Amino acid sequence: MPWESSVSLWTHRDFVRLWIGQSASQLASFAGQVTLPLVAVTSLGAGAAQLGVLRAVQQLPILLFSLVVGVLVDRWRFRSVLVAADLGRALVFASVPLGLGLGLSFLYAVGFAAGVFTVCFDVAYQSALPRLVERDQLAQGNSMLETTRSAAQISGPALGGGLVSLLTAPLAVLASAALFAFSSLSVGRISNRTTTGVPRTGVLRQIGEGLRIVARDSSLRAIAAATCVYQFGFTALTTVYLLFLSRTLSLPSAIVGLVLASFGPGVLIGSLLSAWLPRRFGYGPVVVFAALVSDLVMLVTSTLRGSGPLTVAALVTINVLYGALSQSVDVAVTAVRQLVTPLDVQGRVVATINFLGLGLTPFGALLGGALAAAAGVRTALLVATVWLFLSPLCLTRLRRSLAR
Structure with a gap:
């Protein structure tokens, strides 16, 4: 269907x-x-x-x-x-x-x-x-x-x-x-005034219900796991990425700004494509393969050296592609989460997944900084990027759930 x-x-x-x-x-x-x-x-x-x-x-x-x-x-x-x-x-x-x-x-x-x-x-x-x-x-x-x-x-x-x-x-x-x-x-001015009819039981009990729904549903569990590992790894990556551009590659400040800004057009492209891709390929392939390809693209970053035009062009290209692919994954995963979640728990499921994913970001930042200090910026960037591959691995379970 x-x-x-x-x-x-x-x-x-x-x-x-x-x-x-x-x-x-x-x-x-x-x-x-x-x-x-x-x-x-x-x-x-x-x-x-x-x-x-x-x-x-x-x-x-x-x-x-x-x-x-x-x-x-x-x-x-x-x-x-x-x-x-x-x-x-x-x-x-x-x-x-x-x-x-x-x-x-x-x-x-x-x-x-x-x-x-x-x-x-x-x-x-x-x-x-x-x-x-x-x-x-x-x-x-x-x-x-x-x-x-x-x-x-x-x-x-x-x-x-x-x-x-x-x-x-x-x-x-x-x-x-x-x-x-x-x-x-x-x-x-939205005319929809309906409520979900959720009983007014204790707040803690309803929070627990949201946590249990995410834990018990295989699709939501896969989305939550993928969100957690992605947010942790991406925060570690972004913590060292600026150091990689400015210190390891010795790029001027203006060029660093250009490279960082190139994520934006990629994200916009991904948003525009995100309605077409699932219709053309299906949600399962989009969430798995787009996530995998985006991580493979980002993996190239840690191999770059020097501050010449080719390096800058490669960084901009990588960021545009990564932004487009990762945004396509994000929108597809959001649609799947909405489809499999009952209407009366939509808010709690959104909040639970946001809480679990964003709750790990401070630890990702700390690990990224500590790893860069101990092993070097390039190594930390490589390790953080490799960590991102755990996200499409988690999403393979989501693909199998969608196929059933």
Whole structure:
């Protein structure tokens, strides 16, 4: 039975409202990743250590609140969670110019609060799609949502940086506040008001139910395992990748920026292809072979030497291909997860997998840094890339589940 619909979601009013709101929200979020740290640097004189703390407090809510948010998303209307999350972020960002006199502590509080609302929005919008569209429209819907997220990932930082240069960092933050407010208006117009009918039992019991569902279902278990090993290895890889470019290859800063930026177009290409690939080849082959090929492509990086044009061209090519293939895998896996997960536990399953995967990232970063210090940057990069091959190995179990 085909899993890809021939009916365009552009005619689905509620999906278009979700898409518009998610697009504005992602643009605001990625712009804020530039403007908020620049407020800390330019207005409050923050140094590297303070910026590290700001980044940490923005990420901390993922570990602290993901599982609880998953329960709330399953209990409440997803539309209500989306509206509240982006209204909350709009108010938090709008408060920045008014609260600068309170110093860095205030900005840390802003970052933490924004992180909490971001967890709410991300879990809710990923859980909303299967409750909003038909099963055979999931691949198309995920492709459209990921395409705009990828575009925002590329254009958001540029928008933030441009606004800072035109206005000042505190005023540039207001652009994110306005986009978040616009997002809340768009998703608030979604007419789907249904709830999943999840009984209001204890939060811990429902968190445990989400964990058990992931553990017992072979497809979800394979997705969770693949996510965990991938996030761990990719974090270790990215920890040493910048050192590899700047120190091992001795690339100038401008070229390092070009190489890093080349991931963006690849991710955008992958998002655009992600609806077509499963329809052409099937979900099983896409999630396994695209993941395997992307890791093989990245494996070439550790063999590169020198800082000449051929090395730079090879790095850019590798990053574009890796971004496209890995993004195709990510969107396909998301669609499969939505298909096999019952509607009344979508939020808890999303939150559980996010929690397990992202919970390992600090340890991946620590291992990458320690390995680079002990064995050298090139060796650490090679080991981290080889580790990534465990992800397609886990996904082979998912392919067998889909074949049954």
